[in-house]
Amino acid sequence: MDQGEKKAQGGSAPADARDPHAYSDGFSLTASPYVQSGSPQLKLADEHSFWAVLGDRFEYQEDSKTGSETIVYDLQAWYGTTFDRLVIKAEGDIASGTLEESSTDLLWGHALNAYFDTQLGLRFDQYNEGKDRQWLALGLQGLAPYWFELDVTAYVGDNGRTALAAQAEYELLLTQRLILQPRAELNLYGKGDPENGLGSGLSDLALGVRLRYEFSRQFAPYIGVEWTSTYGDTADYRRAAGDDRSDTQIVAGLRFWF
Template sequence: MRLDQYDEGNDRQWLGLGLQGLAPYWFELDVTAYVGDNGRTALAAEAEYELLLTQRLILQPRAELNLYGKDDPENGLGSGLSDLALGVRLRYEFNRQFAPYVGIEWKNTYGSTADYRRAGGDKPADTQFVAGLKFWF
């Protein structure tokens, strides 16, 4: 299940079916297909890879894309390839359960989604610096 909530626009509920796992050469993949109200469809895909620089220092390139089957002007989403994000994160694992990271991510929108962003006064592309903490227990 997926719920998209918007400050401006219409909230969307989706039913999803996905696959997650390791592809050849140890790429982690996550692909999910979604079906929503009024025949709306979407596809989300993510891929990432971990490069061990040392036993504790890990560089993680990643990519994410979203595709939609129908235009959704209320929420500023166009059909086809909506957005693509490419990024890289560098993390230091103090141990497997605790690892802070820093990174950068470039995100670009395409087609009608980019047109909706421009019409709303936003840029179709964005760069973000990220920092966080990966942990589990």
């Protein structure tokens, strides 16, 4: 046939087309000798709701200069389907048995593609010494090329406050159980917040590395080191309070999920 005579596919099937159900012998998802009466019908995995809790960081930190001790937690939980789910993120610092500060995100996540979820919701910041803040959150979380785990969220608060938080992690498998995990985290603010000791622009940066041993995929103790530094007005607030603008912490903790 000449190429010019070909027509695009579409429209109704011809009368002698093969029946696509001709080989099912009348069996279907809801009608066959093997369907159990009264039982829920078979569903694909993405039609079910699942849940998970991940403790990415639950660790003890000791400042290498002052010897001060802190307990840090960084937890995430979700419930829902492959495409839509409720996500809760919680992190905070506990010193001398007191919760110094905490941040909790309540988000609705929707799959953008096979690797990333968009997230929309609210964030609540609490301070032992300072003023609590509430934010509207819009973020992106997932797996970037070359297996980097990214979590980037923009925030809008009252009185024109804005913020941006970004985290990146990478897992280097030394063996099937021994894993080295570099990690970076930064926070930026659109305007200063003197009541909570935060300046505008780049406020703080944390770089760390942790070495964990997975007794199982769900239970992995680790040790590591983390360096943190503050910048701009945030660093000035720390100096005024008698603290160093940068710290180095020795950490030991547990990573888990269920």
